[in-house]
Each structure stands twice: as C-alpha cells, then as structure tokens.
Amino acid sequence: MAEETRQVPEVRAAATPAKHEKYPWPEKPALLSTSVKRLDGPVKASGRAKYAYDIKRPGMLFAKVLRSPHAHARVVAIDVGAAEKAPGVKVVLPWRKAGDKVVFQGDEVAAVAATTEEQALDAVRMIKVQYEPLPHLANVEQALGTAAPSVFEGGNVKVGAAEENGDLAAGFQAAAHVVENTYNTQVITHACLETHGCVCEWNGDQLTAWVSTQAVHGTREGFAKALNIPITNVRVITEYMGGGFGSKFGPDVQGILCAQLAQKAGAPVHLLLDRKEEHLATGNRPSAYAKIKAGVAADGMLTAFDAETWGTGGAGAGSGYPLPYIYQFPNRRRVHKDVYINAGQQRAMRAPGHPQGCFITEVLMDELADRVRMDPVEFRLKNLPEQAPNAMWKAYFPIAAEMIDWKRRHPTGDPAPGPIKRGLGVAANRWGGAGRGTKAHAEINPDGSVVVRCGTQDIGVGTKTIVTMVAAETLGIPMDLVTAQIGDSNFPFSGGSGGSTTAASVSPAIRVTAGRARDALFARIAPQLGAAPEALSVADGKISARGGKTVSWKDACKMLGTEPVAVDGEWEAGLSASGTTGVQAAEVEVDVETGVTRVKRIVCVQDMGLVVDMKTATTQIYGGIISCVNFALFEDRILDRNTAQMVNPDMEWYRIAGMSDIPQIDVRVMNQPERGVIGIGEPPAVSTAAAITNAVRNATGVTIRSLPLTPDKVLAALERAGGTN
Amino acid sequence: MAKKDPGGTDAAETVSRRDFFKTVGVGSLATSVLTAADAEAQATAPRAVGPGDVPIRLTINGRAQSLTVEPRMTLLDAVRNELEHTGSKRVCDRGSCGACTMIVDGRAIYSCSTLAIESQGKNIRTIEGLSSGNTLHPVQQAFWEHDGLMCGFCTPGFVMATVALLEKIPNPTPEQARKHLDGNICRCGTYVGVLQAALTTKGVARG
Numbered sequence: 001m002a003e004e005t006r007q008v009p010e011v012r013a014a015a016t017p018a019k020h021e022k023y024p025w026p027e028k029p030a031l032l033s034t035s036v037k038r039l040d041g042p043v044k045a046s047g048r049a050k051y052a053y054d055i056k057r058p059g060m061l062f063a064k065v066l067r068s069p070h071a072h073a074r075v076v077a078i079d080v081g082a083a084e085k086a087p088g089v090k091v092v093l094p095w096r097k098a099g100d101k102v103v104f105q106g107d108e109v110a111a112v113a114a115t116t117e118e119q120a121l122d123a124v125r126m127i128k129v130q131y132e133p134l135p136h137l138a139n140v141e142q143a144l145g146t147a148a149p150s151v152f153e154g155g156n157v158k159v160g161a162a163e164e165n166g167d168l169a170a171g172f173q174a175a176a177h178v179v180e181n182t183y184n185t186q187v188i189t190h191a192c193l194e195t196h197g198c199v200c201e202w203n204g205d206q207l208t209a210w211v212s213t214q215a216v217h218g219t220r221e222g223f224a225k226a227l228n229i230p231i232t233n234v235r236v237i238t239e240y241m242g243g244g245f246g247s248k249f250g251p252d253v254q255g256i257l258c259a260q261l262a263q264k265a266g267a268p269v270h271l272l273l274d275r276k277e278e279h280l281a282t283g284n285r286p287s288a289y290a291k292i293k294a295g296v297a298a299d300g301m302l303t304a305f306d307a308e309t310w311g312t313g314g315a316g317a318g319s320g321y322p323l324p325y326i327y328q329f330p331n332r333r334r335v336h337k338d339v340y341i342n343a344g345q346q347r348a349m350r351a352p353g354h355p356q357g358c359f360i361t362e363v364l365m366d367e368l369a370d371r372v373r374m375d376p377v378e379f380r381l382k383n384l385p386e387q388a389p390n391a392m393w394k395a396y397f398p399i400a401a402e403m404i405d406w407k408r409r410h411p412t413g414d415p416a417p418g419p420i421k422r423g424l425g426v427a428a429n430r431w432g433g434a435g436r437g438t439k440a441h442a443e444i445n446p447d448g449s450v451v452v453r454c455g456t457q458d459i460g461v462g463t464k465t466i467v468t469m470v471a472a473e474t475l476g477i478p479m480d481l482v483t484a485q486i487g488d489s490n491f492p493f494s495g496g497s498g499g500s501t502t503a504a505s506v507s508p509a510i511r512v513t514a515g516r517a518r519d520a521l522f523a524r525i526a527p528q529l530g531a532a533p534e535a536l537s538v539a540d541g542k543i544s545a546r547g548g549k550t551v552s553w554k555d556a557c558k559m560l561g562t563e564p565v566a567v568d569g570e571w572e573a574g575l576s577a578s579g580t581t582g583v584q585a586a587e588v589e590v591d592v593e594t595g596v597t598r599v600k601r602i603v604c605v606q607d608m609g610l611v612v613d614m615k616t617a618t619t620q621i622y623g624g625i626i627s628c629v630n631f632a633l634f635e636d637r638i639l640d641r642n643t644a645q646m647v648n649p650d651m652e653w654y655r656i657a658g659m660s661d662i663p664q665i666d667v668r669v670m671n672q673p674e675r676g677v678i679g680i681g682e683p684p685a686v687s688t689a690a691a692i693t694n695a696v697r698n699a700t701g702v703t704i705r706s707l708p709l710t711p712d713k714v715l716a717a718l719e720r721a722g723g724t725n
Numbered sequence: 726m727a728k729k730d731p732g733g734t735d736a737a738e739t740v741s742r743r744d745f746f747k748t749v750g751v752g753s754l755a756t757s758v759l760t761a762a763d764a765e766a767q768a769t770a771p772r773a774v775g776p777g778d779v780p781i782r783l784t785i786n787g788r789a790q791s792l793t794v795e796p797r798m799t800l801l802d803a804v805r806n807e808l809e810h811t812g813s814k815r816v817c818d819r820g821s822c823g824a825c826t827m828i829v830d831g832r833a834i835y836s837c838s839t840l841a842i843e844s845q846g847k848n849i850r851t852i853e854g855l856s857s858g859n860t861l862h863p864v865q866q867a868f869w870e871h872d873g874l875m876c877g878f879c880t881p882g883f884v885m886a887t888v889a890l891l892e893k894i895p896n897p898t899p900e901q902a903r904k905h906l907d908g909n910i911c912r913c914g915t916y917v918g919v920l921q922a923a924l925t926t927k928g929v930a931r932g
Contacts, residue, residue: 041869042861044877045884047812047852054811117806118795193816193824193878193912242814242878243912275817460876460913619872619918626914651817651910659906662916 015390016675020508020574023474023515025610025673030539031473033671035615038462039484040240049240052212055199057268061090062117063261064124065254066110067277068102071342071644072136072151075100075109079128083112086126088119090265093257101134103151103315104342105645106280108253113261113269136342138644140287140312143339151342152316158338160320171304171331175295177371183360183705184289185689187312188635189279190349191656194242196282197272198255200262207259208235211251212272214244214459215496220489222250227259236489238457245627246348247283248459249496279649283347284637286319287311288356294329296368302383305329310337311356313346321353325361326393326428327383342644343637348498350624351431351682355631355689362427362690363705366697370412376426376694377401384428389675390579393428396605396670397583400426403603403666404585413701419593422600425694426585429686433500433608433679435576438509439492442471442517444565448554450475452514453485456494456506461681462616463502469613470507474514476538477553492568500679504576507612507677513569520567525559577675580683582606584625586691587663590699592718595711597696599629599663602688607670609678614669617680621667624684630657632689636708774842781842785810786854796842801825803841804851812852812881816910823909826882826889827851831932833889833908852881855888864888867926873918879911887923892932899924 025032043049080092094110096102102109110127114120135149142148143156150156172178198211207229213219216236224231241248251259258271273282288311295304311319318338369379377397387394401407404424414421440454452471458464467484475482485491495505518538526533531545544550587601602625611617634655638647648654689707697703702717775796783790785804792807804810804827813836816824820838827836828850855862861869864887874880883906890897890905897905902923911919 037869038872038874040877041872041874042859042865044874044880045865045868046856046861047810047881047884049877050811051878053814054805056809056811117802118797191912193814193822193876193910195816240877243876245912275819462875615872619875619915622917623875623914626916627912650819650821652819652821656910656912657914657916658908658910659903659916659920662920665917 015388015577015579017574017577020572023511025511025575025676026473029473031469031479033611033614033673036465036469036479036613038465038616039468040458040464044240051194051240051242052198052210052238053194053242053272055210055270057199057201060199060268060270061113061115061265062120063111063113063258063269063271064120065108065257065271065273065277066124066127066129067281068105068107068109070102070131070133071105071138072134073102073131074134075102076130076132078110080110082128083123083126086119086123088115089123090114090267091261092123092127093261093264095253095257104280104344106277106344108257108281111257111261111271113265136644137340138639138641139341140289140310140339143312143341144310152340156340160336160338162333162335164333166331168304168306168331168333172295174297174303176298177368178293178295179364179367179371180293181364181367181705182289182291183363185287185356185359185707186635187284187287187637188631189284189637189654190245190247190282190347191654192243192245192247192278195273195275195278196248196252196254198251198258199268199270200259201268202263205229206233208237209251209255209259210237211255212241212248213238214248214457214498215250216457216487216489217455217493218249218496219251219255223255223259226251226256234489238487241457241459244459245350246352246498249498252282275651276649279637279646279654281344283349284314284344285349286313286317286346288319288321288360290323290360292360292364294364294368296372298372300372300374300379300382302327302329302368303331305332307334309334310339312339312341312343314341314343315345316340317345319346322357323360325354325357326385326430327361327365327380328385343639350627350685354429354431354682354686355628358427358429358686359690359693359707362687363693363703366425366694367703377406380426380428389672390581392581392607392670393583396581397426399605399668400583400585400603403605403668404587404601406585409698412698414699419591421590421592421699422588423590423695423697423699424585424587425691425696425698426583427687427690427694429582429584429683431500431580431683431686432578433504433580433682434578435504435508435571435677436495436501437571438494438505439568439570440509440513441492441566441568442513444517444521444557444560446557446560446562446564448481448557450477450482451485452482452510453491454494454506454509455486455489455491456502457487457497459497461502461620462613463497463506465616466503466612467506467510470510471514474511475518477541481553500681500683503612503679504677505571508575509569509571511575512572513567516567516569517565520565521556524565525556528559574676576677577609578678580606580608580678580680582683582687584687584691586688586695588692588695588699590696590714592700595714597633597692597709597714599633599692601664601666602691603666604684605668605670606680606684607672608680608683609675610673611669611671612677618667618669620680621669621684622665624682625665625688626657626662627685628688629661629663629692631707632692633708779842781845783841783844783849784847785849786851794841796840798841799837800827800839800841800844800849801836804836810851810853814878814881816878823886824879824882826885826909828885828889831892833886852885855884862888863926863928864891864922867922868919871918871921871925873915873922875913875915879909883909883911883919887919887926888929890923891926891929895929895931897923
C-alpha cells in the first residue's frame with residue numbers, strides 16, 4: 001500500500017483570534033461577504049473544463065486494474081502471459097506476487113496498459129490468477145461472533161480505552177428516567193462522480209501527473225515516497241476535479257500503478273477507475289453502533305451516559321466518532337471497539353465521525369425529552385454548553401424554530417387521520433475547521449494585471465473565486481484584473497482541501513500576500529507621486545496620496561516600468577478562526593401504509609466566521625444538507641452476508657437523491673466578520689439526518705434507530721408499535 | 726427516488742426515452758449493427774460487422790465526422806476518446822446518472838448506453854455545440870447565475886437535460902422541471918441552483 005495521507009483531522013484553533021495587526025479584514029469590505037458568481041462557472045457549464053479524466057496526451061495509453069474477486073484470499077500464482085500477448089497491450093504489471101494476501105473484494109492485483117481502453121479491458125481479463133480462498137468476515141456481527149475466524153493480525157476487534165468523566169453511578173441515581181437502546185448508522189461510499197485516478201507522463205526522470213485529488217502537494221509527496229524519487233521530480237496538476245468529499249488525498253494504489261505503467265511503457269497512461277472500483281476501493285464512511293444507557297432528571301437535566309460503541313472501517317481501519325455529541329452529560333463512560341471486516345478501508349468523509357455521533361445523540365435526546373414531557377427544543381436548550389463564539393446553539397435553536405414554525409409541532413405521533421403523517425425534528429452540529437500553513441506568491445504587472453499563485457486546489461467549492469476576491473479586495477481593484485492560479489504543486493505550498501480548512505488557510509495567505517504586494521507597489525511609486533508610501537491608499541481602482549494626487553490603478557502600475565512587483569506571503573494568525581455552530585430543522589411526511597418518507601423542508605442556521613463569498617458558501621450549505629438527506633434516506637453500501645461482495649456497486653441500487661427528492665431548503669447564514677474565516681464544507685453535512693429521523697419519529701410516533709430510514713424499517717417499527725393507525 | 730428518465734416522461738411525448746432505448750436496445754449489441762441506410766430495415770435485415778474496427782459516420786453538432794471504431798464502442802466513448810469532445814462525462818456507465826446526456830434527434834439520451842454505430846444518420850448534439858465562442862447558451866448562463874454547479878462533473882449532463890426540457894416545454898412548472906431532470910444525479914448537491922436555472926431561463930426556442 002502506498003504511503004499517503006488519508007485523513008484530514010478536525011483542526012481546532014482559537015475561536016476568536018486577536019486581530020491581525022498589519023492586514024486585518026476590512027470593516028467595510030467592497031467584495032467580502034457579497035454574492036459573487038463562481039469564476040469557473042462558464043468553463044464548467046460549457047463542458048470546456050478539463051478534468052483528469054479528460055486529459056489526453058500524445059501517444060497516451062489506457063490502463064485497467066485487475067482486482068480481487070474474493071473478500072479474503074492468498075494469491076498462489078499470477079500468469080500474465082496471455083494478457084501480454086493480447087492486441088494493443090504494452091505493459092502488464094502485477095501489483096501482488098505469489099504468497100501475498102488480498103483482504104477485500106476489489107483489492108488491487110495487477111494492471112494493464114494498452115493502446116485503447118477496450119484492449120486494456122480485454123487484456124486485464126486474460127490475466128490468470130490462482131487464489132486460495134481464506135475465511136472472511138462480511139459484517140460486524142460475524143467479526144464479533146464467538147466462532148469468528150481470526151482474519152486480522154492482532155485480532156478482528158481492537159478495543160479502545162474507556163473515556164470516563166464524573167460519577168456514573170451517582171448520575172444514574174439522580175435520574176428520574178433511564179433510556180436504554182441500540183442505534184446504528186450504515187456504511188456509505190463517497191461515490192465521487194469523477195472516479196479516482198490520474199494521467200501520468202514521464203519526461204526522463206520527471207513525472208507529471210494530472211490527478212483527481214484534493215491535495216496537489218500531498219499527492220506529489222505520495223508519488224515521491226512510493227516511487228522513491230525526490231519530491232522535486234514530481235509535478236501534480238489538478239485544474240478541475242469531480243468531487244472528493246474526503247477520499248482523494250493521495251495517489252492511491254492506482255496512481256502508483258499508473259506512474260509505473262507509464263514509466264515502463266515509455267508513454268503517458270490514463271488510469272481512471274470505473275464505477276464499481278470507485279465503490280469498492282476508494283474509501284467509505286465507517287458504520288457506527290452504540291448501545292446506550294442514558295439518564296435524565298425530572299427537571300430535564302441530563303445526568304448520565306454509558307455507552308458501548310463499535311463500528312467498522314473495513315479491513316484494518318478505525319471507526320471512531322464523537323459521542324455524546326454537543327449536549328452535556330455530567331457523568332459519562334464510553335468504550336469503543338474498532339471491528340475489522342473484509343471490505344474496503346474507510347477514509348475521511350464530510351465531517352468524519354460527526355454525522356454518526358450527531359444521529360445517535362440527537363435521536364436519544366428526543367427519546368429523553370419525551371420521558372420528561374418536554375418540548376425537544378426546550379429540552380436541548382437546558383442541556384447545551386455555555387454560549388461562546390464557537391458554541392452559538394442557544395441563539396440558533398430559537399431562530400431555526402421560528403423559521404420552521406416550530407410552534408405548530410404536535411406531540412410525538414401525528415394524530416391526523418389518514419396514511420400521511422407529518423412531523424418536525426431538530427438537530428445541532430459543530431465542526432472545528434481552521435487555517436494553517438499556506439504560502440502564496442503575487443505579482444503586479446506594469447499593465448495593471450495581477451497574478452496570484454497558490455498551491456491549493458478547487459475541489460468544487462469555489463476556491464479560485466475566493467482567492468480572486470480576497471486579492472481584489474486587498475488591492476482595491478476589480479476582480480477582472482486578478483488571475484488566480486491554483487491546482488499545481490509547482491505553486492507555493494498549501495495543504496489538502498479537507499476538514500473545512502481551505503478557506504481559512506488560503507484567505508489569510510492571500511490577504512497577507514496581496515497586502516505585501518500593495519505595500520511594495522506603494523514603495524515603488526511613492527516617489528513619482530511625491531508622497532511617502534505610508535500616505536498612499538487604494539480603493540475603487542484608484543491610488544490616492546493623502547492630501548495629494550489621485551491616479552488610476554493602471555497609470556500607477558505603468559510607473560513600475562518593466563519590472564513587476566513580486567512578493568511572497570503566507571498564512572498568519574489573526575485572520576482565521578476555528579469552531580462553527582449550526583442548527584437544522586426538518587419537516588417530513590411519512591406514508592404509514594408504504595413506509596415512504598418524504599422530506600418536505602429543511603431549515604438551517606449556520607455560521608462559518610467571516611463569509612468570503614455568500615453565493616458559493618450558501619451553495620456549499622445546500623450541498624451539505626443534500627448529502628445528509630442521502631445519508632438519512634438512501635445510501636447504503638450493502639455487502640452480501642455470505643461472500644462479502646458488494647451487491648450494489650453502481651448508481652441505481654446505490655441510491656443517491658435526484659431532483660424530485662430535494663426538499664425546500666431555507667438557509668440563514670450567520671456572518672461573524674469579527675472572527676475571521678473558518679470554513680463550511682463539513683458542518684451542514686452533519687445534522688440533517690438526525691433532524692429528519694426526529695421528524696419521522698414526531699410524525700409516526702415510532703423511533704427508527706437505524707439509518708437509512710428505508711420503508712421496510714419504518715413499516716417494521718410501526719408493526720412493533722402495534723399497527724399503523 | 727424517481728425513475729431516471731430525463732428525456733421523455735412528459736405525457737404529451739409520443740415516444741419516451743425508455744421506449745427509445747427499447748427500440749434501439751440490446752438486441753443488436755452482440756454482433757449485428759446498423760448503418761444509416763439500413764435504419765428503415767432494421768427489424769428485417771441486420772448486417773453483421775466487427776468485432777474489429779469499422780468505419781462509421783456521425784453527425785455531431787451539425788458536422789459530419791468519419792471515424793473508425795469497434796462496434797461495441799458507445800456513443801459517449803466515441804465522442805470523448807475519438808473526437809476529443811470531453812464535455813460529456815462517463816460516471817455510472819450504465820444509464821443511471823445522466824452525466825453523459827446528449828440530445829439525439831431532439832431527445833435527451835444517455836450516450837453511455839447508446840452504441841456509436843447505432844447513432845449514424847441521427848442528429849447528435851453535445852454540450853460542445855451549445856455555446857459559440859465565449860457566448861454561453863441561455864441555460865449555461867442560468868446555471869452560472871444561480872450557482873447550479875460545484876465540482877461541475879454532472880453539469881454538462883444537467884445542462885443538456887435542461888436544454889432538452891426547455892426546447893419541449895419553454896415555461897415548465899416546478900413539477901415538470903423536477904420530473905424531466907430526475908434522470909441526472911449531482912453528488913455535490915447543486916439541485917437547488919439547477920432547478921432555479923431550469924425555471925428562470927427564457928428564450929430557448931422550441932426544438
């Protein structure tokens with residue numbers, strides 16, 4: 001397995017930093033927090049954007065990967081003879097050798113590069129592999145069973161240390177009511193529309209790779225380590241990429257195979273995975289299970305929380321998640337077990353761990369609220385942490401309640417006649433996010449044009465747009481004078497786009513760099529304006545000397561002669577922060593005869609510090625909510641219980657919402673300009689499923705403690721509760 | 726979840742996209758293929774060609790193109806790999822996500838599930854044919870205005886599905902628009918902007 005960075009952990013930093021001394025965010029910005037259309041809209045809407053999948057190089061070959069059909073097996077022999085002789089084949093490259101193990105369906109075994117894609121596909125099928133099938137584990141129940149075969153070195157189960165606070169026995173003593181239940185969430189896959197992969201091309205010992213990645217620098221390092229070449233010999237380019245959601249931080253095995261095939265063939269190679277491979281081998285969100293005993297006092301204060309939790313991140317990968325989520329249990333204990341099964345390994349996925357922890361805690365909260373006969377919002381307000389800039393739930397719950405007209409909520413179980421039951425539910429979210437080391441370069445040219453370079457990447461969230469906005473804001477010029485160049489590891493370092501860290505890393509770096517460029521420009525032209533550099537200012541494309549001349553930006557830049565201003569800068573503290581707060585509410589209709597849930601409306605109150613671009617930020621919130629609607633109702637990676645084969649590795653039975661499944665979504669963005677930039681990728685993707693589940697409970701009177709909320713689960717829960725009406 | 730069928734679920738349509746697939750469908754996948762001239766006689770006289778490369782002619786965005794492909798090659802792969810029009814995307818590769826949507830003889834189709842060789846003699850329109858120079862088609866402009874795109878990988882397919890909708894129903898109701906766009910999937914979750922784009926675009930001529 002190639003060395004690579006797979007996870008971007010939740011980053012935490014100051015909730016409200018001290019202001020940056022030299023280049024604080026402007027109090028009356030011209031562009032920041034306005035709605036600016038994304039700059040790459042036209043090139044994407046016209047189909048001209050070139051993704052890694054679309055790269056075509058002279059003489060380029062196509063590659064395909066042979067993968068294990070078994071969940072667990074030992075490779076006895078690999079015969080590539082027939083494949084090597086197949087039409088069009090240039091290179092056959094075994095990834096495993098005799099004696100190696102494969103540990104999930106889809107584990108890489110070998111690869112082929114051929115002149116056409118069809119030839120590569122034919123040839124890969126001609127590789128003969130003899131396997132010795134080994135016992136496998138298809139699900140957590142099998143792995144935890146007493147008769148489970150020992151599949152993983154060091155055991156199938158890894159038990160973590162107990163987390164304990166307070167006095168659990170005293171907590172349960174103080175409880176007037178105790179709820180005991182088991183909750184679970186399913187494994188889902190990232191299902192990026194552009195599959196993982198790349199095009200690799202060698203020029204001597206120099207590798208250029210066009211990769212669908214969330215981290216051009218991290219991927220460059222991954223190639224260098226795996227191929228044992230200097231980092232300086234690798235260039236990774238990602239101009240556009242078709243979705244990653246936490247699964248695309250390194251070259252992966254297919255990237256290394258692609259580079260090696262290209263080297264051996266002496267020709268560029270295109271290796272982008274197909275849909276089935278994407279489901280099997282490029283990451284997933286781990287499952288989560290929690291057996292919980294929780295206590296609440298008669299006055300509605302939480303008293304105790306005792307949980308045994310487990311989950312699977314596949315073959316040898318963890319499954320941790322935060323629990324309890326947000327609400328304060330003064331006495332608590334939790335023990336978590338990572339359970340390994342023969343399935344593809346998990347990777348970070350949109351707020352890793354949080355959707356699971358949120359679902360489990362928020363459903364429990366509604367059950368506890370009912371025990372003390374309190375309104376769910378009122379009950380939550382009693383048990384929230386103290387309000388702080390990064391903990392605004394006490395302020396946001398009432399806003400969300402107002403937006404969805406919470407006062408019309410009936411008690412649990414819609415009393416209305418007929419099969420359609422309506423209900424409302426709420427849930428809260430949090431996320432860290434924060435800025436960190438990012439470097440940038442800026443040039444102001446004598447013709448007035450500006451170039452800003454930064455080795456970040458736009459994973460579809462509008463990074464290029466906010467880079468341009470921040471530079472234009474800082475320089476006091478229109479955006480069309482600024483060209484943002486990103487998505488290339490030859491540009492100054494920036495980290496991977498994960499954990500909602502990109503905006504908070506890149507915006508300060510561009511602010512500082514553009515600020516320095518402006519100051520350098522002032523220093524150069526001040527003598528010609530007959531003023532001190534400190535007396536100059538720029539706004540609306542005009543440079544003014546205090547009490548003196550005003551010249552246009554273009555005329556000022558002409559004074560540079562032939563030598564541009566060129567400066568470097570980097571992320572500095574005081575322009576970004578950490579910790580977001582959000583609250584969502586859901587309105588649903590459940591047909592208790594068919595078990596079908598329809599989400600009618602989601603409202604969302606969400607902060608993210610200083611909003612850079614209101615338009616793309618709002619779009620990200622819509623996207624996060626919709627991804628969590630998928631988690632709530634549709635997505636489920638289903639493995640056959642006997643063979644551990646995925647039964648739905650496609651896009652019809654692996655279900656993702658379509659246009660008719662999308663509810664009305666109302667977003668209230670809470671701008672916090674005093675905090676600096678944070679990030680918005682993860683937070684809205686956390687709590688929608690929990691809000692929907694609570695709304696379904698409010699509608700039907702039955703609690704579904706397992707995602708996704710498929711009709712069969714709804715009907716079974718209604719039947720257990722004694723009929724549908 | 727709705728059935729994916731972007732082109733032809735409207736009641737007024739006489740032949741739905743599903744029926745279209747039925748008529749050209751899998752029967753000819755194995756060895757028998759059609760030339761344009763044979764189209765009328767397809768039920769009675771299939772002519773076997775292949776499995777090696779065969780010459781075909783496609784009319785794409787109004788231009789006749791000659792190419793040589795294996796009979797098994799899809800229209801999507803022919804356009805992407807042979808003609809280097811890479812706007813149409815291969816995502817699910819089995820007619821469920823719509824990223825490959827093209828408009829063939831006025832109807833939105835899944836080009837990943839249509840053979841190139843069967844597309845001869847038809848009027849094939851791809852995303853590349855919509856805009857001229859830097860002037861965007863009104864639907865493309867509306868996607869931009871309403872931010873109906875993020876990573877952009879589903880966008881060409883959604884744009885083509887929206888064009889097909891508006892050429893048939895210039896002022897759709899939200900219900901009509903949702904139904905016609907149900908054959909496309911966006912993973913980033915840009916549906917809100919896409920729907921606004923479909924409902925606000927004006928001036929698309931009936932196809």
